[in-house]
Amino acid sequence: MQITPDTLATLNNGFNAAFLQGFNAIGSQGNQYQQVCMEVSSSHRLENYGWMKDLPGVREWIGPRLINNLEATGYQIVNKDWEHTLGIKRPDIEDDILGVFTLAVQQQGDIVGRHPNELVFAQTLLKGFTTTGFDGQYFFDTDHIGYDVNGAETSWSNAGGGSGSPWFLLDLSRTFMRPLVFQMRRAPEFTPLVSPSDPNVFHMNEFLYGVYARYAAGFGFHQLAYGSKQTLDAAAYAAARTALGTQYRPDGSALAVRGTHLVVGPGNEAAARRILLAERDAAGATNIWQGTAEPLIVPQLG
Structure with a gap:
């Protein structure tokens, strides 16, 4: 292939089409992060999430309105820059060794498309036991501020303890409230650097095909999430459901949280399926937890 402006454009x-093919081919399994995240469009370097606090329920309008102020908590999510770059030697382009590179660019699209899963599950959710959320507590902690049925402040735990493989029970029933946040500032963009006058071509005889994006992940509502490293069995699962389901607002009304998805890695897949899908338990009795949540198997959770 003779290197000309027209052949480079072609x-x-x-390669751009190959990247998009790989990026768009990942499907629902590749976009698992979308199931657990509020997706927020960002227009600044960072976004503030001070509005994520407990609000009272609806009250009968007697006398003046009771204004629930949105107090700032100082919780911010800062956007990060991300890149992925392939280098192809100019002689390989000239010699028409393109088929393998088309596959490589498709793989690049797949890798970039799946990165939000890595960011959300491995770098955010898994670190919730040791990283603070908007209330200043670890996202999974034993002493979040909660409320009882009388509206009195109490301590509430969404951490099950243990030291084994982590698993999570999440309420994903609210599209506008999720346990995690995915903040998009700039979607991935494929950019070639192939002009003969570009330094990489002039000095290294190499064409570069790069991707640039800006986004971030962080913690949303801990009230919708329970995390544990205890052995995943029926008793531990029942405790998680109870913890999520017995939450109240500052006025004593029910928060109405229910675990809809049991999120596990491949190591806990069998246990999750026994709890949620089997008709009988190990003793042969009716499995009362069958169908109470959906299993979500996430490779990034191990």
């Missing part, structure tokens, strides 16, 4: 278009 090559760039083909």
Whole structure:
């Protein structure tokens, strides 16, 4: 292949199409993060989430309105820059060794498309036992501020303890409230650097195909999440459901949280399926937990 502006343009278009093919082919399994995250469009370097606090329920309007002020908690999520770059030697382009590189660019699209899963599950959710959320407590902690049925302040735990493989019971029934946040500032963009006058071509005889994006992940509502490293069995699962389901607002009304998804890694997949899908338990009795939540198997959780 003779390297000309026209052939480079054709090559760039083909590689861009290959990148998008790989990026768009990941499907629902590749976009598992979307199931657990509030997706927020960001327009600044960072976004503030001070509004994520407990609000009272609806009250009968007697006398003046009771204004629930949105107090700032100082919780911010800062956008991060991300990149992925492939280098292809100019002689390989000239010699028409393109088929393998088209596959490589498709793989690049797949890798970039799946990165939010890594960011959300491995780098955020798994670190919830040792990283603070908007209330200044660890996201999974034993002494969050909660309320009882009388509206009195109490201590509430969404951490099950233990030291084994982690698992999580999440309420994903609210599209506008989720346990985690995915904040998009700039979607991935495929950019070639292939001009003969570009330093990489001039000095290294190498064409570069890079991707740039800006986004971040962080913690949302801990009230919708329970995390544990205890052995995943029926008793531990029942305790998680009870913890989530017995939460109240500052006025004593029910928060109405229910565990809809049991999120596990491959190591806990069998246990999750026994609890949620089997008709009988180990003793042969009716499995009362069958169908009470959906299993979500996430490779990044191990």
